[in-house]
Amino acid sequence: MSKKVLDRLASAFGDRILEATSFRGDDQAVVAPKDWKEIAAFLRDDASCAMDHFLDLTAADYPERDGPRFDVLLFLRSTKLNYRVRLKTRVGDGDSLASLMSVWPGADWGEREIYDMFGVKFEGHPDMRRILLYDEFDGFPLRKDYPIEKTQPLVAYRNVEGIDKLPPFGPDEGQPFSRIDWNARLEGKDLPVSPAISVQVGKRKALSQGSEDVEPVSEE
Amino acid sequence: MEPFYEEHEDETSLELPAEPMKLNMGPSHPAMHGTIRMVLELDGETVRDVDIQPGYLHRGFEKSCERGTWAQVFPYADRLNYVSPMLNNVGFSLAVEKLCEIKVPDRCTYYRVILGELARISDHLTCNGATAMELGAFTPFLWIIKVRDWVWDLLEQETGARMTHSFGRIGGMAAPPTPHFKEATLAIFPEIDRAMLETEKLLLHNRIFLDRTQGIGKLTAERAIAMGCTGVVLRSTGVDYDVRKTNPYMHYDQFDFDVPVGHDGDNYDRFMCRFEELRQSMKIIKQAFDKMPNTGSVTSDDVRFVLPDKQEVYHTIEGTIAHFKLVMEGLKPPPGEVYSFTEGGNGELGFYIVSDGSGTPYRVRVRPPCWYNLRTCREMLIGDMIADIIPTFGSINMIGGECDR
Numbered sequence: 001m002s003k004k005v006l007d008r009l010a011s012a013f014g015d016r017i018l019e020a021t022s023f024r025g026d027d028q029a030v031v032a033p034k035d036w037k038e039i040a041a042f043l044r045d046d047a048s049c050a051m052d053h054f055l056d057l058t059a060a061d062y063p064e065r066d067g068p069r070f071d072v073l074l075f076l077r078s079t080k081l082n083y084r085v086r087l088k089t090r091v092g093d094g095d096s097l098a099s100l101m102s103v104w105p106g107a108d109w110g111e112r113e114i115y116d117m118f119g120v121k122f123e124g125h126p127d128m129r130r131i132l133l134y135d136e137f138d139g140f141p142l143r144k145d146y147p148i149e150k151t152q153p154l155v156a157y158r159n160v161e162g163i164d165k166l167p168p169f170g171p172d173e174g175q176p177f178s179r180i181d182w183n184a185r186l187e188g189k190d191l192p193v194s195p196a197i198s199v200q201v202g203k204r205k206a207l208s209q210g211s212e213d214v215e216p217v218s219e220e
Numbered sequence: 221m222e223p224f225y226e227e228h229e230d231e232t233s234l235e236l237p238a239e240p241m242k243l244n245m246g247p248s249h250p251a252m253h254g255t256i257r258m259v260l261e262l263d264g265e266t267v268r269d270v271d272i273q274p275g276y277l278h279r280g281f282e283k284s285c286e287r288g289t290w291a292q293v294f295p296y297a298d299r300l301n302y303v304s305p306m307l308n309n310v311g312f313s314l315a316v317e318k319l320c321e322i323k324v325p326d327r328c329t330y331y332r333v334i335l336g337e338l339a340r341i342s343d344h345l346t347c348n349g350a351t352a353m354e355l356g357a358f359t360p361f362l363w364i365i366k367v368r369d370w371v372w373d374l375l376e377q378e379t380g381a382r383m384t385h386s387f388g389r390i391g392g393m394a395a396p397p398t399p400h401f402k403e404a405t406l407a408i409f410p411e412i413d414r415a416m417l418e419t420e421k422l423l424l425h426n427r428i429f430l431d432r433t434q435g436i437g438k439l440t441a442e443r444a445i446a447m448g449c450t451g452v453v454l455r456s457t458g459v460d461y462d463v464r465k466t467n468p469y470m471h472y473d474q475f476d477f478d479v480p481v482g483h484d485g486d487n488y489d490r491f492m493c494r495f496e497e498l499r500q501s502m503k504i505i506k507q508a509f510d511k512m513p514n515t516g517s518v519t520s521d522d523v524r525f526v527l528p529d530k531q532e533v534y535h536t537i538e539g540t541i542a543h544f545k546l547v548m549e550g551l552k553p554p555p556g557e558v559y560s561f562t563e564g565g566n567g568e569l570g571f572y573i574v575s576d577g578s579g580t581p582y583r584v585r586v587r588p589p590c591w592y593n594l595r596t597c598r599e600m601l602i603g604d605m606i607a608d609i610i611p612t613f614g615s616i617n618m619i620g621g622e623c624d625r
Contacts, residue, residue, distance in 0.1 A: 024318055024558050053461075054448040056587040060574055073572070075559060075587070079445055079459065082466050086559060106448030109595045117282075132275035132624055141283055148280075148287055 003027060005085045008048050013039060028086040036072075036089050037098040043076060043085065044103055051076035051085065057100070057110030059118045061144045068092040070120055074100070096121040117142035240268055243606075247276045251354055251610045254620020256594075258609070265605050270598050274591075274624050281625035285584035289550030290316055291390060293584060298384040300586060300622040303346050304339035304565040306375070308622075309388030314469060315560035315571035316390045320553045324520050328392050329470045330512035334405070335378065335387070337501040337508075341412065342371045343565035344494040344501075347617040351491060352423060354610045355432055360419035367415045370408045377404065390551060391526040392519025402509050409502050416495055430488070437600040437612030439485035447599075448592035451567025452493045453616060457485035463563040474511065475504045490615040525551045550579030557583075566590050566617050590616070590623040 006020040006027050016039070019030040031039050043051040055075040063069055068090040077084045091097055099122040100107040111122040112131040119140040121128060130137065136155045139146050243260045246252040255276035261269040281300065285293050297312045298305040310332045317324065349364035372382045377398060379385040387394045423429045439449070441457040454461055462479040464472040480496035482489025519526050523542050532539030555577040561570040567589030574583040593616050600612050 023556055024321070026557075026559055053445050054592075055450075055568065056448070056570060056572070056585075056592075058572060058585045058587075060583045060585075075570070075572075079461065104446050104448065105443075106446060106592050106595065109591060110448075113591075131273075132278040134275075141280065146283075148283055 005043070005049050005051075005083050008046065009039070009043075012042065012046070026086060027084070028088055030088045030090070033068075033089050033091050033095065033097055036087075037100060037103065040074060040087060040100055041103050043087070049083070049085075050078045050080050051083070053077040053079050054104035054106040055084075057107055057114065059114045059120060059142075061118060061142065063144050068095070070118055072097060072114065072120060091120055093119070096123045098122070099124040101125055116140070119143070245609070247273075251613065253350065253614070253618055254623070256613075256618065256620070256623075260606065260609075262606060265607070267601050267604055267606060267609065270601050270609075272594060272598055274594065274620075277620040277624040279625070281586065282584055285581050287580065289579050290553065290581055291550060293581065294388055295384065295386045297388075297586075298386050300588065300625065301343070301565055301569075301590075301619045302383055302621050303619060304336075304343035305383060305385050306335045306339035306379075306387065307343075307562065307564045307569065309385065310336050311560070311562040311564060311569045312571055313388040313390055314562060315558060315573050316553060318560045319556060319558045319573060319575060320390070320525055320551075322391045322520050322522055322525055324392055325517055326471075326511075327396070327513045327516045328518040328520075330508045331393055331397055331518055332388075333470055333472070333475075333508045334397075334401075334505050334512070335375070335393075337505045338371055338375060338405070340501050340565055341498055342368050342375075343617070344498045345371070345412075347614070348419070348491055348494050351487075351611060351614040352419065352429075354614050355429055357423060357426070357429065360415075360422055363415040363418060367408065367412045370411065374401075374405055374408065377401070389519065389526070391522060392517070396518045397512075405505065406509070409506075412498070412502065416498065420495070432608070432611050433487035433491060433615075435484070435486050435488075436604060436608045437487045437490075437615060439596065439600055441485070443599065444485065444596065447596040449567070449596050450589050451564070451593065452490050452497070453567065453593045453596065455479065456482035456489035456493050458483045463561055463568055467561070469562055471508075471511075472504075475507045477504050487611045487615045552577060552579050561587070564589055566593060566619065566622075586622075586625060588622040588625065590618050594618050594623055 003022060006022070006029055009017050009029050010020060013031075013035070016035050017029050017031060019028075021028050029039075043049045053076065055077055056073075057075070058073050060071045060073070061069060062071065070091050070093070072089050072091060074087040075084070076087065089097065097120060099111055101111070101124070108125070108127070109131060111125050112127070112129060114120050115122065115128055116130040116132055117140055129135070133141070134155065138152055139150070241262045243262055245258040245260055247255040247257040252258070257273040257276065259271040259273065260267055281296050284296055293312055294309055297308040300308045313332075316322075345364050345368040349361045349368070352364075353361035375385065376382045378401060379387040379394070381387075439453070439457050441459050444454045444457045445459065450461065458481050460479050460481050463469070464477075465479050477500040480493050480500070482493055525546075527546055528539040528542045533543045534540075553575040555575055557572065557574040559570055559572045561568050563569070568587065569589055570587030572583075572585040572587065573581060576582045597613060597616050597618075601609055604612065
């Protein structure tokens with residue numbers, strides 16, 4: 001049914017549609033990365049396509065094939081015509097792609113997830129952070145060369161700027177960004193639990209000495 | 221009594237100058253279903269901005285799928301949306317069946333419809349019950365969870381597990397319906413109706429409930445479409461997009477049911493849409509029971525994809541070989557990529573699967589409906605009060621397992 005969309009794309013862009021296939025009822029058009037945003041915007045604005053419903057944005061990794069490594073896929077649907085189409089482009093490792101956030105704002109988290117999982121960056125995205133994983137995560141897990149057994153290094157204490165207040169409770173209960181090193185703690189040489197309370201290092205008695213109280217921190 | 225400041229010429233002069241305050245809500249907060257962190261930027265009690273940070277339940281669903289066989293994805297799929305696991309099971313089955321072009325018997329299709337709609341009932345009951353409870357109405361929560369438990373009893377009777385059924389198979393279902401499935405199911409429907417009626421009686425004339433749901437967490441249709449919303453969140457804005465109607469899969473085109481839509485896109489509409497959908501689900505189940513054949517197999521007989529009957533495995537060499545190949549190497553779909561989509565509990569649940577012709581999935585991407593709904597939640601929250609986060613976030617029905625995968 002949405003073969004019409006592929007025909008429309010072929011008539012409007014000609015050679016710039018690299019492939020147009022229908023497999024098991026799924027229509028797919030492959031475009032070059034430089035045409036990515038333009039053709040996506042065309043699909044939304046053209047009256048005979050009217051792909052206003054953004055559905056999904058994802059990627060797949062093919063490290064062994066010739067040419068660019070990643071497939072980036074965009075799933076669209078038209079609310080008026082109920083057509084569906086899948087737009088695909090191929091980008092290499094380290095390449096970036098134009099962000100679609102100005103076309104469909106819903107692309108925000110889709111693009112962040114692709115960056116998080118595959119390391120493909122999107123130009124013009126206002127907030128290109130990792131989304132499911134943490135900032136210190138090493139590697140991109142959905143790449144084929146990321147071993148599933150890989151363990152991640154322990155994360156060092158984060159230096160969070162702008163936290164200058166002490167928590168209203170003892171140093172341990174707060175533990176905002178880290179873990180307690182119990183061995184060190186029982187010996188009385190505790191490591192800082194968070195940057196917020198690092199000023200308290202060394203001012204605490206060992207647990208074996210029977211006191212949990214922290215001496216008040218003097219202003220320096 | 222009039223507030224005294226209305227006589228004052230310049231109202232703002234009475235406001236205390238204040239910088240926006242940052243408040244961290246979650247990830248471990250009783251009202252954050254699942255584990256979500258929200259960093260709020262507050263102006264007094266008004267939410268000026270919110271940064272929603274998912275990922276605390278991320279467990280590598282898509283990566284894990286790439287190391288087993290295709291059949292080994294089912295237990296993972298269960299744990300995506302753990303309130304309606306059957307819909308995920310069936311969604312994944314349909315995706316692989318689309319790639320392999322497997323036709324399943326009618327009995328299996330109707331059985332899938334019934335189990336899937338039961339899962340949808342359980343999903344919507346949970347969401348509405350929890351929303352009511354978070355607004356202080358604990359009683360309807362208990363009524364609703366009681367009937368939901370009966371739905372789970374039914375599913376347990378059918379599948380052997382209350383929550384994580386792993387009951388779907390590629391090319392069929394694990395077992396045929398039990399002999400008393402129909403009577404047992406139809407027996408609890410009046411109870412579900414009663415629980416819903418009583419809940420509505422208690423809530424829909426309650427000023428507190430109405431004030432905290434009507435006009436709160438509003439979303440417009442255009443915005444919802446551009447943000448990729450689906451399911452109840454989209455339908456509450458007035459867009460009648462339900463995959464069961466627009467792209468009928470299984471035998472949904474044979475059933476007579478309506479798609480309830482709202483018009484304001486607020487919490488109240490989402491609440492009401494869920495209850496109405498629940499009634500429609502019961503209607504579908506009744507029709508499906510009438511159409512489901514009472515005898516016959518619930519699996520396809522395609523030996524390339526479906527495990528042979530145990531009698532054949534033990535007594536024929538062909539059966540033994542087929543069993544061995546399917547267990548040791550897994551079934552082998554033809555190379556290719558398909559996107560298959562169904563109506564999950566929260567919206568369009570899509571599976572984009574890529575096969576390279578081997579027994580292991582090359583790529584399994586699940587399009588979790590919650591993912592885009594949750595992103596849209598930010599816009600619903602901005603401008604509302606901090607207390608409105610609870611009902612708005614509750615009405616999204618964010619399921620952590622599905623969102624973070």
